[in-house]
Amino acid sequence: MSAAVAAAGLSSFALLYAPQPVLPQLAAAYRLDPGSASLAIGVATASLAVAVLPLAWLAGVVGRRRVILWSVVVSAVIGLLLPLAPSFSAFLVMRGVQGVAIAGFAGVAAAYLADQVGTARLAGAVGAMIAGNSVGGMLGRLGAGFAAGPMGWHGSLVAVAGVSLVCALFTAVTLPRGETGEETRGAEEARGETRGGEEARGETRGGEEARGETRGGEEARGETRGGEEARGRRAVAVAPRGDGARLGFGLVAPFAVGALAMGAFVALYNAAGFRLAAPPISLSPAAASLVFLSYAMGTASSAAAGRLASRLGRTPALVAALAVTVVGSALTAHPSLPVIALGFAVLTAGFFAAHAIANAWVTADAPPPARGRAAGVYTLCYYLGSGAGGTLGAVVYGRAGWTWLIVMTSAWLLLAAATVLMTRRS
Template structure:
């Protein structure tokens, strides 16, 4: 009896890791070529960053309706449709005739991608149970970070030789390969009884997902931490290729190797949660992220690189804790809605924070951008601390 369970668990981990690689490679593919887009279409950093923010904003808007849809049609069909459609749209991006058309395609791609992160955590709980979800969520987020790194590096290294059109094509092919792995590996979810009044159930689930303060705290962490993280990386290409560092786009794209640190931290943070508890692990990870931001301030390339390594590791650890906390605390009848709400705030932070950070950088420079992102991270620490401490005190009593 145990062998099939272990086999299914491995298949689940492989499938969600591949889906994460595909989705996140495609979602952030334009990020390393933002300077080239700005030069091609005569844009400032804020205008160029829309190539990222439009997709993440559309994802944020679509994620709750798609999560509600998954309550009706099931999680697996939604995930399968998501990875296939997002890869197909990725193949269309390089042939977009204008920047406006590219932004429209990116918005559609964001909607398509929403199907995976919006329901993945709920699918994992249903497939593996609460006791097995932590390791699987870690594998999924590790796949997300690998995808983010692989997509950005593929685009960055291809841009010099192939231009941004060729760079986006390379990433689209990568996304298509990993989406096919998901299609063949993803096991069907356990059978469920058909829901009565599915629309009413979906709306009730949204209310339940918004009723628990501990869940609201995780949504705040997602919003603020993701906003800070994307803001730093949206401006990274401009800082690294500009004065005084003056790197080529291909060399500057090596900063995305920092995502390897995210893969390690997200996959291992479960041990810290087991030892210190979710609250201390979350606050510690956010503090590490803020320290990493501060390390990027000096005009010294080695120190800047260390800063990106530290902030990336800290961010993905914080994300893993908050995402797993959401999945564990969500009411049984609202797992999809809680997962969807977390994903909504996560990508709303990416869209708003990423654009706001690019505007701050364009008008005030790297120091002010760093100050703003540290302030967002401190606010996230305060929110989760205030909300979670009473729960810990009550549990102790």
């Protein structure tokens, strides 16, 4: 299961962010400013965010496994077709459709894991999933960046899509079958029939006792009324755990972290290619894409985030991860290329640790029947932050420069940390 989910994450996030290292080439080809070019990322992530909740609902009806499989296959096929777009407007339309397809994995995977492994092992499983996601994001960006030199941006996107399709097919073959919505309802009905059979047997015994006693009929009627009252009490007890279960105020903190931290993270990486390609650094697309090697730090930190949260507690661990992200982003303001690279490594490690802790927080604290909805809301916040924050960050960089971009993104990260602390006190 771990390999299948990791392959799905690798495919999805390689496709989602493959255009990021070639944004300067897209801007040159279509005569765009950095903010307009960044829509190649922003449109896909925004459409993903909009589609997350409907697809999370659909997964509850047709089954989470089925939605994940359609997600990875359709998104890979669209990736192969992207270079054929006749204009940038058509390119953005196709990216929007691709974002909707990727939402099937992004919004359902955490709930699928919760169904498969249970809450006790959930933090580690989600950490492993996010580690696979970060590997996909890193390899997709690196592959596109290195292929852009000899193949152009068209060929680079085709190369990433081809690898993603192989990963999608691997997932289709190896992903374990989970309960579909129909199977779940069937199991519940079977359990209801079992309880009904037990009650029927109890009534049969009650009838035999009634025939042996003078007031047996009255007692049987009393038992019947008692059974109805007991069933009523069971219905009242079960109702709060149904599909209408509330997510609770405690989930505001991870939702805020998902939106604000992801917005800051994507804003920095969207603008990174423009900064590294511009004087005085003037790197080639392949050399500039090496900054995405920092995702290896995210892979390690997200896998270790569950252990950190277990040792320190969720709130201290999450605030510490956000603080590390702020420190890393501040380091990127230095003019030296090695210090810039160090800054990206630090901020990436901090961000992915925060993301893993917040994601596990949502799925662990949500009522079991509402886990899919909670995961969908988190993913909605996460990718709305990515779309809006990433585009706004590129605009700020294009008009005011890197320093003001750091000021803005650091403010978002500190606001996320403050929300976590206020939620804890409440």
